[in-house]
Amino acid sequence: MSWDGETLTELAYLGRAVQAIGDSPNPQEAARLLCEAAVPRLADAAAVYVEGEARHRVDPARRLPHRWSGELPHGPELLDEHLVAVPLRAYGKPVGSALLARDRTRRPFGEGDVLAAGQLGVPAALTIFHERLHRQQLETVEILQRGIRPDSPPDLPGVDISFRYRPAAERVGGDWFDVIPLPGSRVALVVGDVMGHGPAAAAVMGRLRTAVQTLAALDLPAEQVLHSLDEVAQRLADQTLTTCVYCVYDPVLRRCTIASAGHPPPVLVGPDGGAEVLFPPRCPPIGLGRTPYETMEIPVADGSMLVLYTDGLVEERGRDIGQSVEELRGKLTQPGPLEEMCDRVLPTVNSDDVTLLAIRFRGIPGEHVAQWLVEPQAMAPARVRGLVRRTLVSWGLESMVPMAQLLASELVTNAVRRTSRPITIRLLRTDVLLCEVSDDDYRMPALHEPGLLDEDGRGLYVVSQLAERWGTSRVAGGKTVWFAMPLPAEIASAGT
Numbered sequence: 001m002s003w004d005g006e007t008l009t010e011l012a013y014l015g016r017a018v019q020a021i022g023d024s025p026n027p028q029e030a031a032r033l034l035c036e037a038a039v040p041r042l043a044d045a046a047a048v049y050v051e052g053e054a055r056h057r058v059d060p061a062r063r064l065p066h067r068w069s070g071e072l073p074h075g076p077e078l079l080d081e082h083l084v085a086v087p088l089r090a091y092g093k094p095v096g097s098a099l100l101a102r103d104r105t106r107r108p109f110g111e112g113d114v115l116a117a118g119q120l121g122v123p124a125a126l127t128i129f130h131e132r133l134h135r136q137q138l139e140t141v142e143i144l145q146r147g148i149r150p151d152s153p154p155d156l157p158g159v160d161i162s163f164r165y166r167p168a169a170e171r172v173g174g175d176w177f178d179v180i181p182l183p184g185s186r187v188a189l190v191v192g193d194v195m196g197h198g199p200a201a202a203a204v205m206g207r208l209r210t211a212v213q214t215l216a217a218l219d220l221p222a223e224q225v226l227h228s229l230d231e232v233a234q235r236l237a238d239q240t241l242t243t244c245v246y247c248v249y250d251p252v253l254r255r256c257t258i259a260s261a262g263h264p265p266p267v268l269v270g271p272d273g274g275a276e277v278l279f280p281p282r283c284p285p286i287g288l289g290r291t292p293y294e295t296m297e298i299p300v301a302d303g304s305m306l307v308l309y310t311d312g313l314v315e316e317r318g319r320d321i322g323q324s325v326e327e328l329r330g331k332l333t334q335p336g337p338l339e340e341m342c343d344r345v346l347p348t349v350n351s352d353d354v355t356l357l358a359i360r361f362r363g364i365p366g367e368h369v370a371q372w373l374v375e376p377q378a379m380a381p382a383r384v385r386g387l388v389r390r391t392l393v394s395w396g397l398e399s400m401v402p403m404a405q406l407l408a409s410e411l412v413t414n415a416v417r418r419t420s421r422p423i424t425i426r427l428l429r430t431d432v433l434l435c436e437v438s439d440d441d442y443r444m445p446a447l448h449e450p451g452l453l454d455e456d457g458r459g460l461y462v463v464s465q466l467a468e469r470w471g472t473s474r475v476a477g478g479k480t481v482w483f484a485m486p487l488p489a490e491i492a493s494a495g496t
Contacts, residue, residue: 013041014116022123030127031056034098034120042116043084043100050096050128063101070097076118081108086121090129098124137199153179156187157430158251160360162338164346166353168312173353174201174242175310176209180216183473183480184436185251185364185428188216191263191308191357192244195285200240207236208286212246219473222246222259226286226293230261233287242286245308249300251364252428256306259295261286264311264321267329271303275332277325302363307332312352313345368395368429373422376439380416381409384425388435395429399488404433407467410459411437411481414445419478432468432484440478 017037024030031048035058038046045059052069072087079085082104088096100117102109153161161179174194182188190212194205211232215225225246233242243263249256258266258278262285269275281294300306307328314324331345338360346354370391374380385405392401408425415423419439428434445460460481463470467483 010116014119018119018123021120022126024123024127027124027128027131028055030124034124037120038100038117042113042120044103044106045101046098048088048096048098048124055096059101061103064099068097068099072097076114076121078109078114082106084109084114084117086117088121088125088128090125093129095125095128095132140199154181155431156181157185158362158364159187159249160338160362162342162358164342164354164356166312166346166350168197168350168352173197174205175312175353175355176205177308177355177357178209178212178216179357180213182216182219182248183471183475183482184426185430185434187249187251189247189249189306189308189357189359190216190244191310191355192242193263193310193312193353193355195241197353204233204236204240204242208233208242208244212244217473219475221476222248222257222295223293226259226261226283227291230286230289230291230293234289240287243311244286245280247306247308249306249359249361251361252366252369254300254302254361254363255297256300256361257295257297259283259293261291261293264309264314265325267307267325267332268298268300269305269307269332271301273333273335275329277329300361302361305332305338305358305360308357308359310353310355312350312354313347313356315352317351364428364430369426371424371426373424374412376416376419376421376423378416380423381412384412385409387425388427391427392433396491397429397433397487400433400485403466404435404485407463407483407485408435408437410462411435411483414459414481415439415441418443429487432486434482434484436480436482438475438478438480442474442478444472444474444479445481 017033021030021033021037024033027050034048035046035056039058045061045063047057047059047064048055049068052067054066057064070085072085076084076086082102084100086098086100087094088098098121153163163177165175167173174196176192178190180188180190192208194201194208208229211229212225215228220228226244229244233240243261245258245260245263245266247256247258258280260280261283266278267275268278280296283293284291314321314328316324328345332341334344338358342356342358346356372387374383388405388408389401392398392404412423412425415437418441421440424438426436447460447464463483468486470483472479472481
């Protein structure tokens with residue numbers, strides 16, 4: 001078959017136009033290139049429609065509508081001799097359509113013209129399809145992230161908390177943070193960063209965050225939490241690394257335990273404004289396997305502040321990260337409210353996700369904590385009732401005495417039956433009244449509704465019915481059973 005010069009010229013032009021449309025970065029540009037390739041060489045007017053709206057038009061005489069939702073099931077088709085409809089389809093799915101029109105003074109569209117119009121539509125349809133698919137993926141991941149990232153930390157006694165999360169433009173990643181209440185008014189503080197971006201990183205992040213919450217609920221030591229998280233990560237995905245810092249703050253002892261898995265170092269700001277970079281024992285990221293993790297324990301005075309963050313806050317191309325951390329330390333020495341500090345240290349532009357968690361420690365006053373050791377004897381519940389009465393009267397909580405005595409004695413009675421070593425009872429007055437009873441028996445009590453003739457099992461059932469909240473947790477050396485009661489309204493409104 002031989003080709004004349006005019007045909008070869010047209011084929012070359014069509015090939016260049018198809019290539020340009022296929023290389024376009026977005027549907028808007030693809031629609032523009034399609035229309036400009038068609039007019040005036042192939043048609044006198046052209047428009048590309050996506051979701052019924054004209055994405056782009058070249059239509060000097062305004063022959064074509066602004067809206068057109070016609071979807072043809074097959075290929076390009078002549079609507080009349082001077083109007084061609086091109087369905088834009090990708091992988092069998094309709095994504096839009098195009099209309100091409102010629103003046104009545106010009107010869108009608110021929111078969112070759114219709115075929116050429118169809119060729120121009122192929123790369124445009126693919127560009128529109130992939131942009132739509134990418135947008136849907138981003139929306140899915142953003143919904144996933146919104147569902148697994150807390151909107152705001154809970155209000156907890158002994159701490160003030162502020163946070164910031166800023167995703168990188170048009171990308172989603174694996175940053176997360178958590179603030180998890182622990183027994184004894186302690187709190188776990190977590191910041192993590194899964195390597196990579198997109199749905200895969202977000203999915204791994206969600207699973208690891210759930211795992212951390214579960215491990216924290218078991219009240220495991222910080223190093224054991226990271227070790228167990230490392231085992232979980234190995235089962236989730238191959239070749240996925242995660243950095244994480246896990247801290248536990250005790251507002252009664254005013255101490256903080258920190259374990260880090262390859263994470264940027266925390267910064268501690270003292271009450272006097274002096275800031276220091278903390279360097280927990282160097283441990284590799286989570287996901288490598290068989291890695292021992294270690295902790296550091298530091299005293300934290302009331303009024304001091306701990307700042308945790310991901311590398312997006314300090315990482316900058318071509319700059320030493322140590323220098324950036326030192327610059328962050330300098331910014332944190334400037335006085336001001338917690339919220340203002342968070343805004344001040346955020347970068348104006350970030351190429352990676354940025355997560356920042358700042359915690360100001362207030363502690364729980366020693367006069368609001370009472371603790372005793374009692375022998376597991378038959379008289380122990382009666383003794384505890386007396387201790388509870390004297391303590392609550394001294395705190396101005398006389399109205400809470402009868403209920404607190406009843407619930408505390410029920411927990412002590414259960415402990416007496418299960419242990420031969422001294423039992424620890426602790427009362428804490430924060431925004432609630434918290435009572436903890438600890439013993440050396442690892443068996444966790446099971447709640448069940450006792451029958452009319454049952455002699456056992458009533459104590460925990462009574463606690464579950466009368467306390468605002470209650471729970472159990474394993475601790476080093478045994479377990480703790482606790483309950484919480486709201487303070488009287490007039491005292492709660494005045495603050496603790």
